[in-house]
Each structure stands twice: as C-alpha cells, then as structure tokens.
Amino acid sequence: MINKVVKDADTAIKDIQNGQTIMLGGFGLCGIPENCIQALLRKKVTDLTCISNNAGVDDFGIGLLLQQRQVKKMISSYVGENAEFERQLLSGELEVELIPQGTLATRCMAAGYGMPVIYTPAGVGTEVAIGKETRVFNRKEYLMEYAFDAEFAIVKAWKGDTAGNLIYKSTARNFNPVMAMAGKITIAEVEILVPAGELDPDQIHTPGIYVHRIFQGGNYEKRIEQRTVRIK
Amino acid sequence: MLDKNGIAKRIAKEVKDGMYVNLGIGIPTLVANYIPEGINVVLQSENGLLGMGPFPFEGEEDADLINAGKQTITTLAGSSIFDSAMSFGMIRAQKVDLTILGAMEVSENGDIANWKIPGKMVKGMGGAMDLVASAQNIIVAMQHVNKAGESKLLPNCTLPLTGVHCVKKIVTELAVLAVLENGGFQLLERAPGVSVAEIQAATAGKLLIEGDIPEMQL
Numbered sequence: 051m052i053n054k055v056v057k058d059a060d061t062a063i064k065d066i067q068n069g070q071t072i073m074l075g076g077f078g079l080c081g082i083p084e085n086c087i088q089a090l091l092r093k094k095v096t097d098l099t100c101i102s103n104n105a106g107v108d109d110f111g112i113g114l115l116l117q118q119r120q121v122k123k124m125i126s127s128y129v130g131e132n133a134e135f136e137r138q139l140l141s142g143e144l145e146v147e148l149i150p151q152g153t154l155a156t157r158c159m160a161a162g163y164g165m166p167v168i169y170t171p172a173g174v175g176t177e178v179a180i181g182k183e184t185r186v187f188n189r190k191e192y193l194m195e196y197a198f199d200a201e202f203a204i205v206k207a208w209k210g211d212t213a214g215n216l217i218y219k220s221t222a223r224n225f226n227p228v229m230a231m232a233g234k235i236t237i238a239e240v241e242i243l244v245p246a247g248e249l250d251p252d253q254i255h256t257p258g259i260y261v262h263r264i265f266q267g268g269n270y271e272k273r274i275e276q277r278t279v280r281i282k
Numbered sequence: 283m284l285d286k287n288g289i290a291k292r293i294a295k296e297v298k299d300g301m302y303v304n305l306g307i308g309i310p311t312l313v314a315n316y317i318p319e320g321i322n323v324v325l326q327s328e329n330g331l332l333g334m335g336p337f338p339f340e341g342e343e344d345a346d347l348i349n350a351g352k353q354t355i356t357t358l359a360g361s362s363i364f365d366s367a368m369s370f371g372m373i374r375a376q377k378v379d380l381t382i383l384g385a386m387e388v389s390e391n392g393d394i395a396n397w398k399i400p401g402k403m404v405k406g407m408g409g410a411m412d413l414v415a416s417a418q419n420i421i422v423a424m425q426h427v428n429k430a431g432e433s434k435l436l437p438n439c440t441l442p443l444t445g446v447h448c449v450k451k452i453v454t455e456l457a458v459l460a461v462l463e464n465g466g467f468q469l470l471e472r473a474p475g476v477s478v479a480e481i482q483a484a485t486a487g488k489l490l491i492e493g494d495i496p497e498m499q500l
Contacts, residue, residue: 077329077366078352080345103366128406130352139404148397148404151328152370152412159367170374171415175393175446178411208346220363222346224329227365255365272345275352279340 051246054214056263059089062237066095066202069122073158073198073229074102074112075205078130078275081222082111083206085239085267090115097122101200103154103225104128105135110273116144127151131275149178153195155228160197162231162260167194203233206267207256210240211249214258223255230256239267284455284473284498289423291316291500293382293453296421297323304328304373304413306383307351309423313382324360326378328409330369333361350409370409374416381417383410385424385449387439390487392449392461394422395441407444414445426454426484433486435459435467457481458498459489466490471498 056062063086066072076082087106090098091114098121105124106113115121116134123145129136138144149157150172160168169192173179183194205226208219216238218226230236238256243266284292290312297303297317304326305311314334317323325334327349334349335356343354357363372378387395394414397407414420427433435452452459458471466488469481472495482489 077350078348080329080348080352126406128408129404130406130408136404140401146404148406150407150411150415151366151409152373155366155370170412172374172412173407174415176411176443178407220344220346221327221330221348223363223365225366228367274343274345274354275348276354277343278337278353278355279343280337282339 051213053212054258054261054264055212055243056265058265059085059239059267060092062086062239062263062265063089063093063204066090066093068095069097070201071099071101071199073200073203073233074100075224075226075229076102076104076111077221077224078104079106079111079273081206081218081224081226082106083204083239084270086204086237087111087114090120091118094118094120096120099123099125101125101154101198103151104130105132107132107275108134110271123147125149125154127154155225157195157198158225158228158232161199162228165197167196169194198232200232201234203229203236205230205236205238207238207240209242209244209249210238210264211244211246211258212264213246214238214261214264215249215254216240216256216261217249217253218255227256231260235262236260237262238264240264241267241270283476287312288473288500289453289455292458292498293421293423294318296451297321297380299323301379302326302332302377303380303382304378306410308384310382310384311351313423326372328369328373328413330364330366331357331361333358335361370412373409373412376416376418378417380419380421381413382421382423383413385422385434386428387434387436387441388422388424388449388452388461389436389439390461390467391465392447393439394444394449395439396444398442400442410444414448417448420449422449422452424452424454426456433484435485435487437487456484462490468492469495471496473498
C-alpha cells in the first residue's frame with residue numbers, strides 16, 4: 051500500500067507558495083484543519099486565494115490568516131459574524147467572491163468528479179449571475195459554473211490511515227470530503243492515524259487516492275461558535 | 283401584534299406531517315419549538331444533517347455537531363449525516379419540502395433580498411440562494427417594517443436579490459400574506475389586535491384585501 055504519511059503540518063504545507071489557491075475544509079469553526087492553519091501562519095505565505103465556506107472568526111481559524119494579511123482573495127458563501135472579514139471586504143482591502151453555498155460545494159464536487167462545469171439554478175436573476183452563461187432546461191434557467199481549480203486542498207478528518215483513507219465525524223464532515231476530492235494536492239490532518247488495514251473499507255468516506263499527504267494532528271481546540279444548551 | 287416567538291408559532295402551523303423542512307437562521311430556527319405533537323417532520327440543516335434534534339444538555343455539547351447557525355445541537359433516532367455537496371443535492375433535487383427563511387425585503391412578485399446592504403453590511407448568501415432557487419414552497423418569516431419604519435413588503439426589492447419569483451407566503455408580526463402568481467400580496471390573516479388599516483399602512487407593495495380578514499389562530 052502506498053504510504054501517504056508526512057511528519058507534521060509544517061512538512062505537509064511546506065511547498066505552498068505565495069499567490070497559490072488553497073481550499074480549506076470546515077463549516078464555521080467545525081471541522082477546520084487547525085494544525086495546517088497554524089503552520090500557514092508560521093510559514094507566513096502570502097497572497098493566497100482561499101476557497102472556504104467561511105473565514106473563521108476574528109481570532110480563530112482562517113480569521114487569523116486574514117489578520118496577518120496572508121490572504122489576497124476569499125471565495126466563500128458566508129461572512130456572518132466575522133467582523134474583520136466584513137471590515138476588509140467593505141473597505142476593499144480584501145478581494146471577496148461570495149457565491150452560493152451549494153454552488154461552492156458542487157464546484158468542488160465537479161473538480162473531484164472530473165467534470166468541467168455544473169448547471170445550477172442558484173443565483174439566477176441575482177448579481178451572482180452577472181457575466182455567466184445560462185441555459186434553459188425543462189423551462190427552468192440555470193447558471194453554468196466552473197469546477198474549481200485549486201493547487202492545494204487542506205482537510206480535517208477524524209480518522210485516517212497510512213494509505214490516506216479518511217473517515218469524518220458528525221457534522222465536521224461538511225465540505226471536507228468534496229474539497230479532499232478537488233485539490234491537485236490534498237493534505238489531510240486527522241485526530242487519529244492508524245495503519246492501513248485497521249479501517250473497515252466499507253466505512254471509508256474519502257478513498258486514499260484523493261489524499262496525497264496525511265498526518266496525525268494534535269492540540270485540537272475545536273472552538274464552539276454558538277454554545278446552545280438546554281437545562282436538564 | 284406578534285413577537286418573534288409568535289411569528290414562529292404561526293409558521294409552525296404550516297408544517298405538515300411527513301415533511302422535510304429547512305429552517306434558516308433567526309426566527310425560522312424558533313419554529314422547531316412549536317411543531318405540534320403528533321406531527322412528524324425531519325429538519326434538514328444544510329451543513330450536512332437530516333434529523334436535527336434539540337440543543338444538548340449542558341456539559342454534553344459536541345463541537346463536531348452543529349447546525350447551519352453554528353449552534354450546538356443533537357441528533358435523533360433516524361438522523362443521518364452527509365457532506366455539503368449531497369446536502370445541496372437534496373435541496374436542488376427538491377427532496378426538501380419546505381424552506382423557511384428570513385428576509386430584508388420581499389417584492390410583490392415574490393423576489394427576496396436577504397444577504398447584503400451595499401456599502402454597509404454583507405452577511406453573504408450562505409445557502410439561501412440555493413434554497414430559494416430550488417424549494418417548491420418557501421415561507422418568509424420577518425418583521426413587516428425595518429428599523430427605520432419602512433415597509434419590507436415592496437413593489438420591487440431595492441437590495442441585491444437572493445432569488446426571483448420564489449416566495450409563496452410571508453408571516454410577519456402583523457399578518458399572514460400570500461404572494462400571488464401574477465403579483466401582489468394577498469392578505470390572509472391579521473395578527474391578534476391588528477387592524478387591516480395598520481397592515482395596509484405598513485405594506486408598500488400592492489395589497490389585496492378580499493372580504494373579512496380573519497384573526498390568526500395561534
């Protein structure tokens with residue numbers, strides 16, 4: 051079996067260059083590649099184009115890369131409660147392409163499935179449609195959207211094996227499987243790394259063919275954005 | 283006049299047994315609290331969950347288990363988890379029966395705006411553009427007027443659109459209104475203690491009033 055294991059996050063991201071396009075998995079702060087984001091902060095690589103549903107919060111996740119001005123452009127669906135992201139967007143310091151969440155996911159999927167475009171009704175009649183080719187199928191209008199083209203995809207999984215097979219946990223799955231499929235080089239950080247053969251092949255979410263580098267992460271903070279509870 | 287919970291309570295009556303429902307952030311999330319006993323619905327959260335359960339008990343929060351509003355939640359017997367592409371696949375393929383979401387403006391032909399105020403505020407569309415472009419049935423939960431006292435039910439939206447010709451029904455603190463196929467808001471119900479004249483005054487778009495307008499039953 052091909053061994054995909056690298057030593058750590060710094061090794062995994064060492065050849066990411068200024069100006070490259072990277073995908074980062076996660077929804078909000080859930081299922082984000084915390085170790086690789088820290089390594090990118092240490093490497094101080096700049097002018098990145100980041101494809102990620104959100105941009106973290108001001109002081110965690112991709113928000114930290116924004117603070118260090120390492121990001122030239124964000125491609126996301128939701129700014130939400132990230133004040134620094136919204137400020138850089140409104141002031142024009144940061145280039146931002148906001149796209150519908152399903153379009154974001156499906157453009158990743160298309161890349162991983164080897165399909166150049168998708169057609170989606172999301173955004174028809176809105177400013178998202180400006181300059182885009184449209185087609186009518188069964189009397190409904192669709193936008194043509196291109197598959198993403200990213201040099202790197204960085205994802206976080208719960209368990210992985212040395213062959214690069216990945217299993218995600220709960221809703222930390224989100225964008226990770228489709229981004230894992232979409233990167234020219236895919237880097238996976240996992241909470242638990244096991245030898246090939248220990249994971250049940252029937253339970254694999256991302257087959258190792260899509261994963262080029264895998265390492266055991268550590269010190270996961272897993273910060274919660276909205277802690278909502280009920281009383282017993 | 284209704285408060286936020288009152289709006290949610292009224293919308294909950296639109297939820298029928300056997301439906302798969304997507305609830306947006308804000309008032310729509312509250313709808314889950316008012317779904318009547320005996321009505322079995324499955325809540326879809328577009329970050330990748332079918333069968334969203336209540337908030338966890340204190341101390342049992344799981345950072346890996348959140349809804350699209352990034353709130354900690356729980357699963358239920360029969361829940362399933364999937365990736366974001368499949369989540370929007372089931373939305374696009376119209377497997378989700380009902381979408382309930384908030385809005386900044388709705389026009390009399392069913393256009394909706396809810397993601398951006400140019401130069402002032404950008405939240406992003408999140409999954410809203412996908413949801414409104416594909417859902418068969420869309421109910422908007424919102425305040426009738428904005429903070430400046432201006433009507434949010436307009437002849438045409440002034441803000442960047444989220445979707446066109448898609449909203450079917452609107453529930454506000456004042457009224458329940460249907461968006462007619464050929465344009466216009468048809469007044470269906472009044473909130474308790476609210477007069478037709480008050481609703482008329484708060485509605486900038488074309489309002490159709492036919493016969494006696496009943497008060498909402500909550």
